[in-house]
Amino acid sequence: MSKNKLIKRVCAVMLALSCLLASVGCSANNAQRRTDTTNTMYVGYIGTSFPTSYMPWQSRDGIAPTVSSMIYSTLFSYNDITGEYDPLLADEWCYTDKEGNPLTTADGGVDYDRVAQTYSEEQSLPDTNKKKYMVVRIKLNENAKWTDGTPVTVNDVFFSFDLCANNKLSNHAGALAWVSDLKHKYDNGILKQTGIYTYDNNTPGYPISEDEKDTVMYLHVNTVMGAIASLFTTVLILPQHIWQSAISSDMPINSTTPSEELNYLYQHPVGCGPYKLDRDNTNNAMITLVRNDDYFLTKEDGSKLYNVEKIKFILYQDQNVAIFAIKKGYIDVLDASIPANYATLFEKEKNISVLSVGNTYAKSLVMNINPVENQKNSTRDLLSNVDFRRAIALAINQEELIDDVLDGAGTTYPAGLVSSSMTAIYNEEANILTGDYEQRLAEANAILDKYSTEKDELGYRLLNGKRISFDILTNPGDQDCVSFLQVQLQKIGIEVKFAAAGNSPENTYLYHSKFDMTLQGITFSTSTVDIMFNSHFVNLNKSSNYGRLINDELAAKINVMRNTLNLDEKYQLIKDIQVDLANLYYKVPLFSSNVTSVARTDRFTGFVADESQTAFNLSSLQNVEFIGDKK
Structure with a gap:
């Protein structure tokens, strides 16, 4: 992005922040931090609302x-760097x-x-x-x-796993x-196979x-190395x-109409983690x-593992308000990443630290290649052809997207969809x-000429007299990304447009093939x-396979990989599968954006962020030092 364009963006943001000064300044919650000399961290969260229930299985949003x-x-946390499960409850x-x-080595591995x-x-x-486990x-x-x-005790773990497996008591498809890889199965509330054993x-x-x-x-567990991942x-x-x-069975743990007792438990959680809810x-x-x-x-x-005695999460429904709040000292840290260009707002701030780290996540363009019958049309039919994709x-052009959308704060992502940082399995x-x-544009245009050479006055290709146009279903925060994709795809005569995903895109659109493309x-x-x-x-039923890919050869390879217990063979199969994924052009990577976050350093020092993390994370809570009582 050009320097002038960046300056214009930043000025626009500053203007917006100035306009919001009054609304931020009058909040009672905002005033607390400035006079608080206790070891309390104020954390800004950007969202529409806070949860009303603290039953941990109820919401993942x-x-x-x-x-x-x-x-x-x-039970454990997974360490992407070491590839090991780090101890928690177990x-x-x-x-x-x-x-x-x-079945361990001499050093216990x-x-x-x-x-x-x-x-x-x-x-x-x-x-x-039943003998296969x-x-x-x-x-x-x-x-x-x-x-x-x-x-x-192990009875709590037994109870939790057993509850997950018994949908009659959980009413929770996610559980x-x-x-799913635990050999502990229920059928309509009746235990058919036991896979959990205690004293x-x-x-x-x-x-x-x-x-x-x-x-x-x-x-x-199933004879799959990854069987323990979600359990752990x-x-x-x-x-x-x-x-x-x-x-x-009449009052499952995940209930939309909970009893008085159940509702009380939702509101007053008894946990075993590092913090407790102050109801x-x-x-x-x-x-x-x-x-x-x-x-x-x-x-x-x-000594105590975590250095912060109290945490107060403050809700902000607008990103600009939250950013202004941290500038003015109403909060210590944001539990959110910010657009990279916003970092310029903090360049001259003495007591604010900007952290930018890499990300294992990538944004991809997903095409609806196999819609259900009643959602098929002539335009979507084009996406079923691998050459068209x-x-x-x-x-x-990932490099251009990184420059234009992320202001350079990101990296390209491989077509095989596995990050190069995953050195053991990256191909x-x-x-x-x-x-x-x-040269790639020339090749793309040559391919598309097989489908349509007729174009309208703006250079877009026509199919049966109509412009070839696809909607990209996503959230408003991705409008910049869609805009720059429009520019790139216009070079091959394909139009794409932004389509708002709404509050529940999976249930409304994605699970029902009601989209052309999505991010x-x-x-x-x-x-x-x-x-x-x-x-x-592979999976078609309410899964992340939004475009309903059906590829028997790929599915067979994935199944072999899942069931391979020799680690070297398994890793090689993962590498082979990446080549297949790349050549399907079903989920096309756009970029991996850096995670940019901000934290104030006038009350707490020592914020850290590992890959894919913002400044607010458990490592920071262990590492920070409270200095607010020393002023």
Whole structure:
């Protein structure tokens, strides 16, 4: 983007911020931070509303996942850098043989060769065979407690996983997906297969001593390396003693008409995470969390893991208002990334730090290549042809989009849809959308000439006398991106236009083929490919496969990859699949935008951000030092 254009944008933003001064200044919440000398971090959140329920399974939208992950806990977190599962509620795990003997190396790591040897015979069995499973041993942190003082035990994990598997009690389709690789199955509320074993429920006779009865359990999972991913890192564990008596098949835990008891539990969460909800100081404009001083994880010296004693989330419904709030000192940090060009607003601010980090996520252009019958039309029929899609892909210039849309704050993304930072599985040979742009345009136009050579006065191609035009369904924040795609695709005679996605685009449009193209965020890692490749490129029922791709050869390769236990072979298959994905031109990468965020440093210093993170994250909460009481 040119310097003049950037200056104009920044001036426009400054004008907007000035106009909003009055509305920001009169808020009671805004005034609190300026006079607060306590160890309280004020966090700005940009959204339409705050959640009214703190049952962690109810919402994955907006700020809900952030709050839930601080009140509750999963068993582990996945470390993309090391490729390991870091301890949270559980501190140990391993694969075992079918007698429960650990399959580990001398240093305690996973012995993938022995895992492959032990379970190689199961690979030939059909997935429906109850003998086809792997055994996983989990040990909980013995110091973990719920915020009411009750110890966390394997019974809570059993309850949570069992509840996920039983849709009669959960009424939660997402929960079923989380445990889809757990060999623990219900049919209409009746348990048909058991796959969770504890001291009190140990039919196979796994080695669990009486001293371990509260902390050690075994799981039966599908013979897929990624089977543990969502079990370990997605399911937030619930306290059995709190929820069990409140739910039934008539009153499932995820209810739109909860009983008085259930509604109370929604509003007053009992968790085991690093923070607790301060119900008395939480409302529709502010969420207050206080540090759980009994949290079981600590620093190496035994001190509290998190340095921030209290967190207040402040709701802003406008991005410009939120940015102005941090400039004026009404908040300490934004729980959101900001457009890269907005960073210019903070260049001369002494007490504001701007953090910009890379991103494993990419924005992609998804084409509706196989709409349901009643959504087919002559224009969408063009997208079913891989050559036509190739022409569109060739005309997309990622470097220009990064410059124009992101003001240079981003990187190109490979056509194989796996980030080059995922060194173990990235395949450079799949990055086929490179080379001289003018040559790519010439090739794209040559392809499209096979479909239409007739053009209108603006140079757009015509089909049966009508302009070839596609709507790109997305949110208003992507209008710049669509505008610059218009410029690029006009060079090959294809028109694209912005179409507003609304509040619930999946249920309204995407799951029903009611779109031409859409923009979708994508990321694949070693821990997620087993689940996410299926979701994006195989499954048709309410999945991320919005364009309803059906490719039997690709599906077969993904299935083989999922069921391969030899790690080297699995990684090679992932690399091979990337080449197939690139040559389908179904989801075409546009760019990976840097994550730019801001934090004030006059009350807290030491904000940090890892890849894909804003300045507000758990690492920052561990690292920051409160200096607001030293002034």
